[in-house]
Amino acid sequence: MAIIAGVDIGNSTTEVCLAAMESAKVTKFYTSSIVKTTGIKGTLANIPGIVIALEEALKKAGMTMADLSEIRLNEATPVIGDLAMETITETIITESTMIGHNPSTPGGVGLGVGQTVSFTQLESLTSGEKVICVIPENIDFEDAARVLNQALARGIDLQGVIVRQDDAVLIANRLQKIIPVVDEVTMIEKVPIGMLAAVEVAEPGQTIRTLSNPYGIATVFELSAGDTKMVVPIARALIGNRSAVVVRTPQGDVKARTIPAGFITIFGSKGKADIDVESGANKIMETVERVQPVLDVQGEAGTHVSGMLERVRQVMSELTEQHLGDMKIQDILAVDTFVPQKVQGGLAGEFALENAVALAAMVKTSRLPMEQIANQLRSNLGVKVVIAGVEANMAIRGALTTPGTDKPLAILDMGGGSTDAAIITRDERVLSIHLAGAGDMVTMLINSELGLNDFDLAEDIKKYPLAKVESLYHIRLEDGTVRFYEQHLPPQVFSRVVILKDGEMVPIPSSHPLDKIRHVRREAKKRVFVTNAIRSLSRVAPTGNIRHIEFVVLVGGSAMDFEVGDMVTDALAEYSIVCGRGNIRGSEGSRNAVATGLVLSYLDREA
The missing domain is CATH 3.50.30.70 (Swiveling domain of dehydratase reactivase alpha subunit)
Known part of the structure; x- marks a missing residue:
């Protein structure tokens, strides 16, 4: 009997699935674990998080590292979103x-x-x-x-x-x-x-x-x-x-100071195209789709967008120890947003909301970084380590363990940094795509548009519902309903907009009304998740027509969000697509799809 661990390295979390294999079949799924990813996905900094996740899963199953027969890793493609947020439209500041x-x-x-x-x-x-x-x-x-x-x-x-x-x-x-x-x-x-x-x-x-x-x-x-x-x-x-x-x-x-927005050049397999950033996110994305698949993206020298893209390459070059010239951007997601811009000469911290374009960029690296991770894990743990397959392909294997699913089937894997889509046909053909932009980008948009300057607070606003504390004994939820309390609420939350997080009330230190915060949160999710859902499914549809897809299963951490699943389901209903959250192995919800798929991919090796 072989004990196999599937390890999914994500942008936000690292997940493990632990199972026993015998006679080319799974005899038992033991347990799973999830920890925060250490470092940027697809780099050697991921190793401490992988080890912690493995140890947690083994401890739950009553095993030790010595019991493991094989560790199977996904091919983790890094996505830089948190480093790619700039005010890059033309900005005029009156001093x-x-x-x-x-x-x-x-x-x-x-x-x-x-x-x-x-x-x-x-x-x-x-x-x-x-x-x-x-x-x-x-x-x-x-x-x-x-x-x-x-x-x-x-x-x-x-x-x-x-x-x-x-x-x-x-x-x-x-x-x-x-x-x-x-x-x-x-x-x-x-x-x-x-x-x-x-x-x-x-x-x-x-x-x-x-x-x-x-x-x-x-x-x-x-x-x-x-x-x-x-x-x-x-x-x-x-x-x-x-x-x-x-x-x-x-x-x-x-005085007026103008910051040029510049243009970007998108190199694709269908040619190349220049697009001015001032044209906005819709025009940029139309250009991306026209030349896709994307081979590389470059910005006009001396502009903000050029500095942004070059910084992404520089960061990944340093982390992966690969030559800067080998760093290619294989996808971008552009989203229109607003960025508070300080007005020069103001005496009380005045800001004007300036139009901006947020970019999430996916850097294409060689297989070398994953091989470095695998080699170091082998050396540190003394266990065989295999780089098993592409995330989207593994996710579709895991999604098929959801009760009530069958081929043909498409999946949307919505994580922290990327959105993956894959479709499996009746004859076992798999088409997949890996696109930039997911939960981390939503957090950036919330953080920027509300002027919070606090990424953790923006993350909480993204993940949890809101309420307004109207007295020391009652709150009004964001859907308009009222909840009363027998004991008085903490004085520090009185008359504040709060986040309802794990049974606690976290006050938001800003003057924005509840409706404004809710609107920003929901619009950010629509601009990222709904846009990428339609974009990715259109790419993997066998005929190129999204309407020819019948069933879609939502997986990944962002699919567990309290409103994203409904947003995507509503959007796909316009295309007559049946869509819902997955329940991996009938017990894990929408999480653990890739890790489960990695374990199941071991069967291919045995066959």
Whole structure:
């Protein structure tokens, strides 16, 4: 009897299937295990994760490494997605002084326009002057309100107030006149004095209308048509804010900086094509499909996209110890997205959402790295190690262990870095494809579009549903239903959007409403998973027509996501395809398909 371990090295996880073989058949599936992949898939850094996963599976079965007869590995193709996210569309950054960070509690209401003056200048001003007062950090709110009221009593036309501390409401409530007050300006010392400025605060529950409109800013500051073009990024950065400040800087201080987007050249077996990145993701993907299968992708020298692609090659060259010239990009997935771009000159961390294209790139390496992994495992463990086959082919073997399946059958293996598709016909012919882009890219899009700067938090938002804590005793789930609690909830989650993770509530440290976060999450999944599902199945359909595929089984870690399976099923229903999540060996759900297939591939050797 031979004890065989199938090891599936994925971008996110490494999975093991342990089984006994005798007389060219499986006599028993013992157990399985799953651990986080160590290092980038398909490199020597994977070995510690492989060993841990093997040890876990063996321990569950009551065995040791000495009991293993053979370890069978998949041919792991690296996919670089986390290193391929850049703002690569044309970006214009207007360098002027503006504030619009949307503090949660601005004071007063309305639009005020006047010259900026420091707090200490108020006593020397004459009546009738329209001014915006700038109050530094060391002034108490009661003292500030008293001096401001004295200025109003002398006839000073106080139009608005800019405050360093969180005192806007406290000051506004003590003034004799209702004026807009914006607070929490962290770099208040950089607000220029003696310049024309506009301050706007909207009613509670509403957003500003004048300073988020380029023509509104033009009206306030009497701008020419040329100058109005320059303030568009300022207006865009202020859209949706309840409060804002814009200061007119001296002539010459306003500058525009253009970052060229560049173009990419896609080399395919059907020819080559150039495509400008500014054309957007749809045009890029149309070009990819026109020349596919892809042999290599290169970017225009001196542009962001070139730097992105070259960095991917450089990373893989260093990890696999292969020559840089041998690193070929065999597939890319382009997705339209938005990236928060810092507006130069802002005084409170202002950002404008700029159009961007996210790219996931798959690097084609030789078989050498996998052979290095196999050799080192043989040396370290003293067990025979075989590189058994391509992931998609192994996944279809594993998928066929799902109860109720039979040939012909297609599978979609949706993992962390790649989407694989394969189809097996009645006469045992297998067609497969390996494409870039899956769960990791979705996480990147969420992280970028919500401006989180926290990959782990974005991963949780991707994997778990949301809720809004509306009181200390109830929450409203993202589907609108309400859940009540007998014990009060932790105070730190009150009035926050939270992630419902493993029975706990994880507050999201951002001001985005629940609907916005949910929309970003779902759109990111559709743009990656649905796009790649249709793209990959079209490639493997024997006739080239996706409508000629009847049955599809979803496997892989991302297929277990609480909404991805339904999204893909709905999308494929338009093509009259029956689709559902797999249940590998009737017990593993959609996971462990490749590892199970690797074990079953041992039968080919015995035959």
